[in-house]
Amino acid sequence: MLTKKIVKDIQSLSHKKLRDEVGTFIAEGPKVVAELLASSNARCRTICAEKDWITQNEHLLEKVTAGQVFEIDNHWLERISLLKTPNQVVAVFEKFPLLAKPVLQNKLSLMLDDIQDPGNLGTIIRNADWFGIENIICSKSCADCYNPKVVQSTMGSLARVSVFYKDLISFINEYHSIPVYGAALSGKSVYELEEIKEGIFLFGNESKGIHDEILNLCKFRITIPRFGNAESLNAAVANGIILAQLKRN
Amino acid sequence: MLTKKIVKDIQSLSHKKLRDEVGTFIAEGPKVVAELLASSNARCRTICAEKDWITQNEHLLEKVTAGQVFEIDNHWLERISLLKTPNQVVAVFEKFPLLAKPVLQNKLSLMLDDIQDPGNLGTIIRNADWFGIENIICSKSCADCYNPKVVQSTMGSLARVSVFYKDLISFINEYHSIPVYGAALSGKSVYELEEIKEGIFLFGNESKGIHDEILNLCKFRITIPRFGNAESLNAAVANGIILAQLKRN
Numbered sequence: 001m002l003t004k005k006i007v008k009d010i011q012s013l014s015h016k017k018l019r020d021e022v023g024t025f026i027a028e029g030p031k032v033v034a035e036l037l038a039s040s041n042a043r044c045r046t047i048c049a050e051k052d053w054i055t056q057n058e059h060l061l062e063k064v065t066a067g068q069v070f071e072i073d074n075h076w077l078e079r080i081s082l083l084k085t086p087n088q089v090v091a092v093f094e095k096f097p098l099l100a101k102p103v104l105q106n107k108l109s110l111m112l113d114d115i116q117d118p119g120n121l122g123t124i125i126r127n128a129d130w131f132g133i134e135n136i137i138c139s140k141s142c143a144d145c146y147n148p149k150v151v152q153s154t155m156g157s158l159a160r161v162s163v164f165y166k167d168l169i170s171f172i173n174e175y176h177s178i179p180v181y182g183a184a185l186s187g188k189s190v191y192e193l194e195e196i197k198e199g200i201f202l203f204g205n206e207s208k209g210i211h212d213e214i215l216n217l218c219k220f221r222i223t224i225p226r227f228g229n230a231e232s233l234n235a236a237v238a239n240g241i242i243l244a245q246l247k248r249n
Numbered sequence: 250m251l252t253k254k255i256v257k258d259i260q261s262l263s264h265k266k267l268r269d270e271v272g273t274f275i276a277e278g279p280k281v282v283a284e285l286l287a288s289s290n291a292r293c294r295t296i297c298a299e300k301d302w303i304t305q306n307e308h309l310l311e312k313v314t315a316g317q318v319f320e321i322d323n324h325w326l327e328r329i330s331l332l333k334t335p336n337q338v339v340a341v342f343e344k345f346p347l348l349a350k351p352v353l354q355n356k357l358s359l360m361l362d363d364i365q366d367p368g369n370l371g372t373i374i375r376n377a378d379w380f381g382i383e384n385i386i387c388s389k390s391c392a393d394c395y396n397p398k399v400v401q402s403t404m405g406s407l408a409r410v411s412v413f414y415k416d417l418i419s420f421i422n423e424y425h426s427i428p429v430y431g432a433a434l435s436g437k438s439v440y441e442l443e444e445i446k447e448g449i450f451l452f453g454n455e456s457k458g459i460h461d462e463i464l465n466l467c468k469f470r471i472t473i474p475r476f477g478n479a480e481s482l483n484a485a486v487a488n489g490i491i492l493a494q495l496k497r498n
Contacts, residue, residue, distance in 0.1 A: 127486060170294070234489075241489050
């Protein structure tokens with residue numbers, strides 16, 4: 001039976017401290033929950049869902065071997081949900097396991113310096129998944145990838161992209177053989193890049209860009225040419241445009 | 250003097266009905282307000298700002314010839330602001346004047362079918378401004394471009410892009426000489442497009458895409474090739490990627 005204690009435990013996962021202690025996170029809504037359940041490396045601990053969702057998703061529920069499934073009514077759903085408009089199902093998953101050290105040789109990877117907006121981080125994870133990028137290295141000041149708003153905006157891609165939190169300067173020094181390309185307001189046009197088989201593509205904070213001391217470690221600076229008058233592009237849009245160009249080349 | 254009546258009038262602009270009646274909208278924060286004030290076609294009716302902002306922006310305030318400027322303290326700012334974190338200044342502007350009929354010959358334009366999320370619409374307006382697109386034709390079911398959340402996410406670009414609300418089917422029929430390119434999950438790769446000098450680029454709803462009856466009016470379907478596993482891209486990211494490719498060609 002769904003108890004007040006269980007509800008309180010689920011809601012506590014809106015706080016990073018508690019997510020870190022327990023090692024779990026919340027996902028909501030039929031689309032995101034179904035994508036996560038369908039992923040081979042997702043482990044689901046708890047599902048609270050309306051009857052209709054449970055009936056329609058029995059095939060997915062077979063995967064909840066070590067967890068509990070609660071059928072709840074709309075009243076309980078509204079109590080548990082963190083969304084303004086609760087949507088059929090709230091689930092608790094274990095955080096995804098990560099390698100101790102990401103393998104970045106012979107592939108394209110992302111690095112994020114201080115991306116603050118959860119929607120932007122989630123959208124960048126989704127971009128990475130679309131363009132086949134396996135690894136994202138985040139500075140410790142980035143939004144937490146298990147923040148419920150990030151989880152919602154990844155649309156399930158969180159299960160397919162590894163997100164690491166590292167000190168970026170130490171990391172770049174450690175992986176010194178892999179060139180870092182910093183996205184900036186000036187530099188080589190992204191239209192003129194030749195084919196790149198290996199590299200880390202670095203994107204900075206929404207308003208301040210990449211910290212100077214990190215930008216100085218970049219081997220190349222790349223930019224998206226401007227044809228109109230906007231001062232800048234949204235961080236997730238800039239990320240998508242650069243990934244699309246890299247994959248074209 | 251700032252009266253309760255003025256505060257109430259400002260706050261009423263969070264509702265589309267009132268914005269339509271009065272013909273004004275709210276903008277907040279130093280960046281957005283400064284960008285709008287700097288635009289030649291912006292007409293500001295009211296500014297409520299903290300002392301520091303007023304001192305630092307006297308050169309911009311010269312443009313508020315037909316409006317009122319109120320110096321307010323943080324307490325009043327928090328009362329007036331629609332933001333979670335109020336930021337120095339709240340301003341009321343007149344909506345931007347529009348031509349009766351947009352001129353789309355010999356240029357690239359955008360069309361949006363049922364874009365619901367205010368953040369996505371604002372980011373698409375910002376993309377348009379970056380890539381030098383002058384006109385966006387929205388279906389009447391799209392978010393309102395003067396919704397405060399849209400205004401915030403345009404970062405000032407709203408002053409430089411004309412946003413029209415039209416019945417899309419009638420509009421496409423009326424402008425039948427201009428080809429419409431629909432962004433879809435299948436079609437010609439955006440990487441393979443040749444140089445296009447004139448066209449309307451159509452983007453659909455965040456989850457449902459373009460309505461069938463409108464997609465059927467498109468002369469071409471274009472798509473962004475997928476290299477990984479995400480089911481879709483965010484609407485504003487897809488828009489940015491396609492604009493970047495068009496401008497490359």
